[in-house]
Amino acid sequence: MSQTPRHSAERSVPTSADVARLAGVSRATVSYVLNNTSAVRISEPTRRRVREAAEELGYVPHAAARTLRAGHTRIVLLPTAHIPVGPLYSRFISELQWALRRLDYTVVQYGSLGLDGDAAARAWAELRPVAVLSLGEIALTAQNVEVLKRSGAKAVITLGPQHVEGAHSLVMDQREVGVRAAEHLLERGRRRIGVVVPEEQGLDLFSAPRLAGVRQVAEPAGATVLPVPLAYEEEAADALAARWRGLGLDAVYAYNDEYAMLLMRSLQDAGIAVPDETAVIGADDLLLGRLLRPRLSTVRIDMVTGQLLAELVDRAVRDPTGVPERHDLMGAEVVRREST
Amino acid sequence: MSQTPRHSAERSVPTSADVARLAGVSRATVSYVLNNTSAVRISEPTRRRVREAAEELGYVPHAAARTLRAGHTRIVLLPTAHIPVGPLYSRFISELQWALRRLDYTVVQYGSLGLDGDAAARAWAELRPVAVLSLGEIALTAQNVEVLKRSGAKAVITLGPQHVEGAHSLVMDQREVGVRAAEHLLERGRRRIGVVVPEEQGLDLFSAPRLAGVRQVAEPAGATVLPVPLAYEEEAADALAARWRGLGLDAVYAYNDEYAMLLMRSLQDAGIAVPDETAVIGADDLLLGRLLRPRLSTVRIDMVTGQLLAELVDRAVRDPTGVPERHDLMGAEVVRREST
Incomplete structure (x- = not known):
């Protein structure tokens, strides 16, 4: 049984090999030019020829290939609620996503219905996220956190009622x-x-x-x-x-x-x-x-703001060996009006 | 300049080569076992040895590698609103995501602030989504749709005030x-x-x-x-x-x-x-x-329900050469109570 060639199911999708052929250069050169690698000296006319060939064929680089080269992604995995949770929480989630995107992360939401912590951690790990932000729908164990870190996650952050070993914990006690x-x-x-x-x-x-x-x-x-x-x-x-x-x-x-x-x-x-x-x-x-x-x-x-939480994610990703942070997040205060 | 080895930045992350070494089998065998390939005959003891080795090392398959083999992903790209849009629309988005996840798609949200249609289409194409569901924040042109399709997207669906050539159009006129x-x-x-x-x-x-x-x-x-x-x-x-x-x-x-x-x-x-x-x-x-x-x-x-829209996405992905569908989606009706 031979290895299936890339994109065999999609013959019309242009590959970097097509670009290389059209531009009359090697695939490595195509990769260097389109990924703006400055370490390799390539003449401006060659760069232009590669870019024009890519343009003509409608070729865009493949994020998955780049992921394999880099060993990790910019994905923050966010197993979000599959239930309507009210305007306050919705706004928090939307703010958080927005703040993460501004920090150049790609937010991937992943449904986890019916999965336990073990199954969820393995499924999440397959996407090689750089960080996982678990908002409390699934109770992760210290072992689940370890699986995620072994797969390359630089930070696991849990939001919930208690601290989880190995993770940054945002403790939020309803x-x-x-x-x-x-x-x-x-x-x-x-x-x-x-x-x-x-x-x-x-x-x-x-x-x-x-x-x-x-x-x-x-x-x-x-x-x-x-x-x-x-x-x-x-x-x-x-x-x-x-x-x-x-x-x-x-x-x-x-x-x-x-x-x-x-x-x-x-x-x-x-x-x-x-x-x-x-x-x-x-x-x-x-x-x-x-x-x-x-x-x-x-x-x-x-509640913690989405902005602050996004900044914590970013800090944790940049310093993966740092001591897990623990924050107690929920303040609650009565506003008395006329109904009591 | 030599090719960077995979995961060079993350030496502690176990690879399928590590699993193969520990189990005493080839990398191909590891791949067949962990991807449940039934076409290749592999004995149950060997399968067990591979699974145990993967377990011991904490190895999980890499979705990006699988993407490169398959030529496409199960990603549905959803450039969602970065603004609070009220409870009705929030509920619609959340229903839609949930329904897509039930159909085994991975929903990736992608912020597109400040991008025009050309830049957005190229950025989205890099993720090799199997479908793009553009909810109207960015006005896509027929050419943008073409770029997405050339990158392997089997369906582009736009929700907005007008029909876009080459895309399935959900016309929703506010x-x-x-x-x-x-x-x-x-x-x-x-x-x-x-x-x-x-x-x-x-x-x-x-x-x-x-x-x-x-x-x-x-x-x-x-x-x-x-x-x-x-x-x-x-x-x-x-x-x-x-x-x-x-x-x-x-x-x-x-x-x-x-x-x-x-x-x-x-x-x-x-x-x-x-x-x-x-x-x-x-x-x-x-x-x-x-x-x-x-x-x-x-x-x-x-409004169209999230469930119906998810089904349209799935239908379009399964039949990429089908004629683009066009649906007029918005019904609006006055409910007279006492304030008018």
């Missing part, structure tokens, strides 16, 4: 959001706290630790905590509001501002006074929360 | 949104129509054709149209509301629901009755628009 919301509701004298748990798939990465944060503060203080499942639909919110008084709650932390706005409107339409009968607090500090009456109280989350 | 909004406001007897133009950078890709759509309908009907710049901030909306009566408008199409909600609240706080004194209409049909009082009228936009 419990903090629940803790702040609960502290505020207790201060306002509330003792029977509902916690909205979105029914939309994939959000438990955020909602489960937030619920745990509420429990952690409320239960030792003698308050009761009731998880309240809710889908992001008007009908679901109306149905919940209709049976609200039966739940015996005097406050609700509604996951984020969108769920809070939805639920507050349904509670009001059902004749339940906010905040007198039930206090409502969201999270994210969306502008729209200020437009409702009463104005929505919220937990403002100070 | 003017339609403005047309529907204006028709509705005229029907409601309004004759002096403001059109909110967001001050945020990059949104003119959407706002300019929407404004043109309003003019196209309103001016022949004898109505006046006034562009109204607005930043997405409470202070900006309050300032605009304070000088609202001086503008002499009886209606406003406020770009999208977010700007409409923001402006409507400021108008109400300034004592301007909605809809009696000024009718307000947004676009996107966000759930939150139904939570305000009066409930917000809106233009519902029926």
